[in-house]
Amino acid sequence: MDFQLSPQLELLRKSIREFAEGAVAPRIPHMEETDEVPWDLYREMGKQLYMGIMIPKEYGGTNLGNLARMIMIEELARVSASIGMAMQIFHLGIAPLTDFANEEQKKKYLPSLAKGERLATIAVTEATGGSDPTGIQSTAKLEGDHYVLNGRKCFITHGHVADTITIMAKTGEGPKGFSAFLVEKSFPGFKVGRKEKKFGLHGCNTGEIVMENCLVPRANLLGNEGDGLKICMAGISEVGRAGMAGCGLGLIQACLEASVKFANERILGGKPISQHQGIQWLISDIYVDLEASRLLCYRAAWLRDQKLRCDTEMALAKFYATEAAVRCAKKAVDIHGGYGYMMEYPVQRYYRDAEILIASAGTSEIQRIIMARKALTSFK
Amino acid sequence: MDIVVCVKPAPDPKFWERIQLDPITKALRREGIPSVLGPLDKRALEEGLRLKEKYGGKVRTIAMAPLGARDNLVETLAMGADEAYLLSDRAFAGSDTWATSYALSKAIKKIGKFDLIICGEWSLDGSTGHVGPQLAEFLDIPHITRTVAIEFTEEGALYTRSLMEGGCRILETSLPALITVAREINTPRFISLMGVLEAENKPLTIWGASELGIKPEEVGFSGSPTQTGEIFMPEMKRKGVILQGEPDELIAEVIQKIRQAIG
Amino acid sequence: MKDLQAKKEIWVFIEQQEGCIAEVSFELLQAAGFLAQKLDQAEIIAILLGHKIRDLAYSLFSFGVEKVLLADHPCLENYLTLPYTRVISQLIMKKRPEVFLLPATTVGSDLAARLAARVRTGLSAHCTQLDIDEKGKLKQVVPAFGGQVMATILCPRHLPQMATVRPGVYRRAIGHEKTPVIEEVPVELNPADLRQKVLKVERAKEFTCSLEEAEIVVAGGAGIGNREDWKLVERLAEVLQGTVGGTRPPLDEGWIREEQMIGQSGKTIRPKLYIGVGISGVIQHVVGIQEAKTIIAINNDPKAAIFQNADLGIVADFRQILPKLIAALEKRK
Numbered sequence: 001m002d003f004q005l006s007p008q009l010e011l012l013r014k015s016i017r018e019f020a021e022g023a024v025a026p027r028i029p030h031m032e033e034t035d036e037v038p039w040d041l042y043r044e045m046g047k048q049l050y051m052g053i054m055i056p057k058e059y060g061g062t063n064l065g066n067l068a069r070m071i072m073i074e075e076l077a078r079v080s081a082s083i084g085m086a087m088q089i090f091h092l093g094i095a096p097l098t099d100f101a102n103e104e105q106k107k108k109y110l111p112s113l114a115k116g117e118r119l120a121t122i123a124v125t126e127a128t129g130g131s132d133p134t135g136i137q138s139t140a141k142l143e144g145d146h147y148v149l150n151g152r153k154c155f156i157t158h159g160h161v162a163d164t165i166t167i168m169a170k171t172g173e174g175p176k177g178f179s180a181f182l183v184e185k186s187f188p189g190f191k192v193g194r195k196e197k198k199f200g201l202h203g204c205n206t207g208e209i210v211m212e213n214c215l216v217p218r219a220n221l222l223g224n225e226g227d228g229l230k231i232c233m234a235g236i237s238e239v240g241r242a243g244m245a246g247c248g249l250g251l252i253q254a255c256l257e258a259s260v261k262f263a264n265e266r267i268l269g270g271k272p273i274s275q276h277q278g279i280q281w282l283i284s285d286i287y288v289d290l291e292a293s294r295l296l297c298y299r300a301a302w303l304r305d306q307k308l309r310c311d312t313e314m315a316l317a318k319f320y321a322t323e324a325a326v327r328c329a330k331k332a333v334d335i336h337g338g339y340g341y342m343m344e345y346p347v348q349r350y351y352r353d354a355e356i357l358i359a360s361a362g363t364s365e366i367q368r369i370i371m372a373r374k375a376l377t378s379f380k
Numbered sequence: 381m382d383i384v385v386c387v388k389p390a391p392d393p394k395f396w397e398r399i400q401l402d403p404i405t406k407a408l409r410r411e412g413i414p415s416v417l418g419p420l421d422k423r424a425l426e427e428g429l430r431l432k433e434k435y436g437g438k439v440r441t442i443a444m445a446p447l448g449a450r451d452n453l454v455e456t457l458a459m460g461a462d463e464a465y466l467l468s469d470r471a472f473a474g475s476d477t478w479a480t481s482y483a484l485s486k487a488i489k490k491i492g493k494f495d496l497i498i499c500g501e502w503s504l505d506g507s508t509g510h511v512g513p514q515l516a517e518f519l520d521i522p523h524i525t526r527t528v529a530i531e532f533t534e535e536g537a538l539y540t541r542s543l544m545e546g547g548c549r550i551l552e553t554s555l556p557a558l559i560t561v562a563r564e565i566n567t568p569r570f571i572s573l574m575g576v577l578e579a580e581n582k583p584l585t586i587w588g589a590s591e592l593g594i595k596p597e598e599v600g601f602s603g604s605p606t607q608t609g610e611i612f613m614p615e616m617k618r619k620g621v622i623l624q625g626e627p628d629e630l631i632a633e634v635i636q637k638i639r640q641a642i643g
Numbered sequence: 644m645k646d647l648q649a650k651k652e653i654w655v656f657i658e659q660q661e662g663c664i665a666e667v668s669f670e671l672l673q674a675a676g677f678l679a680q681k682l683d684q685a686e687i688i689a690i691l692l693g694h695k696i697r698d699l700a701y702s703l704f705s706f707g708v709e710k711v712l713l714a715d716h717p718c719l720e721n722y723l724t725l726p727y728t729r730v731i732s733q734l735i736m737k738k739r740p741e742v743f744l745l746p747a748t749t750v751g752s753d754l755a756a757r758l759a760a761r762v763r764t765g766l767s768a769h770c771t772q773l774d775i776d777e778k779g780k781l782k783q784v785v786p787a788f789g790g791q792v793m794a795t796i797l798c799p800r801h802l803p804q805m806a807t808v809r810p811g812v813y814r815r816a817i818g819h820e821k822t823p824v825i826e827e828v829p830v831e832l833n834p835a836d837l838r839q840k841v842l843k844v845e846r847a848k849e850f851t852c853s854l855e856e857a858e859i860v861v862a863g864g865a866g867i868g869n870r871e872d873w874k875l876v877e878r879l880a881e882v883l884q885g886t887v888g889g890t891r892p893p894l895d896e897g898w899i900r901e902e903q904m905i906g907q908s909g910k911t912i913r914p915k916l917y918i919g920v921g922i923s924g925v926i927q928h929v930v931g932i933q934e935a936k937t938i939i940a941i942n943n944d945p946k947a948a949i950f951q952n953a954d955l956g957i958v959a960d961f962r963q964i965l966p967k968l969i970a971a972l973e974k975r976k
Contacts, residue, residue, distance in 0.1 A: 605765030
């Protein structure tokens, strides 16, 4: 068992960290203030093929794999969870194409997605179906050469700006009644709806997309009719969960660094608070959460790279890292005392950003069901 | 334009407080401290890359360092250098700037023709600033230190703006030449993801003393004119009075001290 | 074969520009004087290059200089590495002095390195201390790792033992008037020595008393949060008629220039009075101020390291103290 990362992965980490600290960090105050999305950063990351990290080389990607991607998300989220989440969603939007599209669809869409010239997202969630995706009500009816889609999707990240969206809609009844479609925002009948105001993750937009007799060419059906649930769930459970876990991991690292810095500088009772045991216990709690999260995250990513089954490991990583992010962010704020509440210090942003990780890509409760299912059959 | 950039991987300053003096051997212990490229090394490389972008050609990086510094050279490839060379050999250990410059000159001669050599003004750890000029001497080329701007004339001469006390100088120098760069010269680029991928396919050559035709007694401890003797960590000793309290009282004390100092 | 009975020679490179000898040259003569006493009364020889600078040579004899080796030539008017190296290296090859000191200035460091390579000898950089050991060899103490480590350098098997010394480490020498002896040195340059030309020398706009020469220095550090507050530091320097200095954070902010930075990679200063405001006192800075006669530190962190190196430490917010201090000093004028 070799726990060392290859020199190339370490260099990758360094390169992304330099970008995050040099180009992303200065934009954060503006993002926090205005909730505006930093498009030029996405373009820059696109030129560097950040989005193409799991796209095969023949379609213009770098195919560095899941572990490299995990490190990328971790390093971006360490500086800004909003940017980490943005990148993770781009990857999630691309996943159904790399894993289930046919050759024509791949050739048509992947090259420009790899370069970030076009952006991707996935739209499953609706008001009637989130944790239970089978509750969705959007429909897709085949009419001649086109499917006609009707419905509204909510809480779709980048829904307003994505060029290529994988949309799940009902083509029939029962668990095999769902299909996945590659929808371009330019298709007639595709509209964007309201934009949500969130209490954290500023600069990463979430909102509604609306399909009113949206015409989707038949050729844009992903897989076959009835494959929709499988396709979307595969993406969310293996790529989406990993991305959320990576965001959590980066956040915990940021919490630990901020706490160590503050604890070493803040003097109380004649010494830095880092020398008081109470603070040391909080710091060590964050540290062990960081290490445990990292091991779970990297292992899950590694398994997927080996093409081994990983859905439970993904659930373990997602559950642990995201829950840990929330509790570590609170500890970080507490270590800062009154300063933790002040906007001048970063820990308030970590606290606000962390919470959404729990509900996304399968809530903690869903992950626990998955973990329990595995435990109950494996540990007899 | 064939450019050679010399870099010196040195212990990461973030961890310098871990450097300890071994009480028995009286030598410095620096195990476990990762090596990094110095900020001036990066600026030297950045300048080389900019010149290549403007005039075409190749940028080659070179360092004399332990094998662990291989990663630092890969970094230079990831930043954009075309080839990297690491001079590593037990025989090099303990080399002072004279021996280091000698070894670098042998390697550069082996690499082949060059137009310009670029070094940082000084390294992170030793910060003598000697290797640049001494390497130029071994290669019998002119050099300019503390450069902050470079240009080439149509005739192929080198114009440089270099710092000196109270101002700067503009010099014209014939090529080939060596320059050392000061921190004001540029802001180094980030290592891009593309660079990381491309670095995999670029050559990194490791040479020892024999490949360079260097006899062990010409380098290392035996080949170095200077020897390091006693090492110590300086102690700062001046304990005075520390006061806290009402501003007006404090100011009176300060004024008194000022009068004592300057009358 | 060197005559072992002859006196040892300590050479000092005299840096001059436009007919003005740099202060550091006089400081090195003091260092040379100190070393000469320990080396059986070695002779101090000044090395002076330039054009039409013969008169300058005379000002050196009141500083214990036994002889000036003078090279006067149009090609030497402005410092250029190759002509200077050619002339001096030929002198070194002929005479092989025991010790050769040069200033750790732009010119001095540039020249020393090239010379040491050409004549094959050892060179130590920006020494903070020089001495002669029991074997009669030059002990050169240099900082490394940002000043965290001090190393003693020796050059046991080669001559001259060369060292560069930063301005401000020594004080200008006074004393022993000697009879002027000037030896004119032939200048024979190859075409290869003429591969460079000085096109222009540009001076920085403002003239300020340099830190190394200042008697009073007021320095600010990272604790000065913004440009407005920095003005308090400048104002205090002004009212005391002192020079402004600083640490790296103010340099990065652009409040001071590179030559105003004090510390291991900046200037070593020896003022009568140093006042540090908002400076924590990390070793990289403290090594530059430890020779100040009186150190006053103002910092609102009682645990700041600078207080261990100050004669008087004031734990207070400089924003409260400085305005009142400035006002009180102005009243006293």
